[in-house]
Amino acid sequence: xxxxxxxxxxxxxxxxxxxxxxxLAEMFEVSPRxxxxxxxxxxxxxxxxxxxxxxxxxxxxxxxxxxxxxxFSTADLSAxxxxxxxxFKLVRGNELLNALAKVxxxxxxxxxxxxxxxxxxLHIDLSPWMGNQNIQPFLEIIKSAVQDHTLLxxxxxxxRGNKTVRTVEPYQxxxxxxxxxxxxxxxxxxxxxxxxxxxxxxxxxxPETFTPRAYQKPILDFDTLGAAMQTEIKIRIHKSILDRVxxxxxxxxxxPDDEAHYFVNFPFxxxxxxxxxLLSFGDKCECMEPLRIRNEMKRRxxxxxxxxxx
Numbered sequence: 194x195x196x197x198x199x200x201x202x203x204x205x206x207x208x209x210x211x212x213x214x215x216x217l218a219e220m221f222e223v224s225p226r227x228x229x230x231x232x233x234x235x236x237x238x239x240x241x242x243x244x245x246x247x248x249x250x251x252x253x254x255x256x257x258x259x260x261x262x263x264x265f266s267t268a269d270l271s272a273x274x275x276x277x278x279x280x281f282k283l284v285r286g287n288e289l290l291n292a293l294a295k296v297x298x299x300x301x302x303x304x305x306x307x308x309x310x311x312x313x314x315l316h317i318d319l320s321p322w323m324g325n326q327n328i329q330p331f332l333e334i335i336k337s338a339v340q341d342h343t344l345l346x347x348x349x350x351x352x353r354g355n356k357t358v359r360t361v362e363p364y365q366x367x368x369x370x371x372x373x374x375x376x377x378x379x380x381x382x383x384x385x386x387x388x389x390x391x392x393x394x395x396x397x398x399x400p401e402t403f404t405p406r407a408y409q410k411p412i413l414d415f416d417t418l419g420a421a422m423q424t425e426i427k428i429r430i431h432k433s434i435l436d437r438v439x440x441x442x443x444x445x446x447x448x449p450d451d452e453a454h455y456f457v458n459f460p461f462x463x464x465x466x467x468x469x470x471l472l473s474f475g476d477k478c479e480c481m482e483p484l485r486i487r488n489e490m491k492r493r494x495x496x497x498x499x500x501x502x503x
Contacts, residue, residue: 198223199231201294203240206254213251220294267304271311328373331390332366334398335375339363344399345377350392357381361388362403369413376411387411426461426486429454431477438478441470461486468493 198221205212205220214225214232221228232252236242241255273296300308338345345361361377368374373390385408430438432453441460448456461467463486471478471490480487 199235202228202231203235203254205294205297206242206252211245211249211251211253216251267308267311271308274308274312275315327394327396328390331393331396332373334396335363335366335390338398339366342402342405344401344403345375345396346399347388347396348394349388350394359386359388360399361386362406364405364408365410367411367413378406378408385409385411422462423460424462425458426483427481428457428459428471429479429481430457430474434474434477437474456481472497 201221202217205217214228217228218225232242232244242252243255244250244252335345337343342362345363347359347361348356349359350356358381360380361375362380363375363377365376366373367376367387375388375390375393376385377388378384379386429450432455435447435455438457438459442457446458446460450456468489471480472493480490
């Protein structure tokens, strides 16, 4: 939004000695021509900005009109920039870009390098190495719809491959266990639902707006429910998949069998998701007990093998 960018430019010039049009354009991801127009607008508002030409030139607010703001400590600025930078990588938007610019304007020149080093000590990148390329553009669409209170329409692939077309009032974008979800009121179900973005297709913003409801936030902590449903099974694994199995349990669940194998007390719930996990380990994993789980694994393996029979 232009007003936010103008405020950000003012704050930057209040704190910085001088900045060129190209540097400002790169910071706000606009053209230098746009920056020149912004500077004209700021001058028309009565804020005295002068232009210095030549090497080292740029725009600056006249020194007698500057104020000194030492609001944040080095640690404060590093922490804020770390959080904003990580969030901006996940969900881009003008408000985040402007917030970054405003916070950076508080960084004293003599502390820039130190704060940059501290900010870069933690890097968060939740984008997949490969996979569904729709997630990032979907985030932008949903974020816009949440802010503007506009309805969303999309096709959703639910459990067992069932496809339905949904119309939803969007309320929240949720990042849970490295997966993005949309939480909203579904007109098809007349209730609130959580939709995983990777299962959404043909996402569209509808022209209709809605009046936001007073909604309850979704329950995202399933520790109590999971503990009641979960049991432990005994599997025998080859050491080559040790790293993969450690994604689901800690090393105190492991007992060495021989030089190449371990017995594992593996947390398990009798549903498709967990059977698929065991199958994904291939011939490097054998379910030892209980017998019903072992027999079910055998049945599923036979069904897979039958697909490849001539």
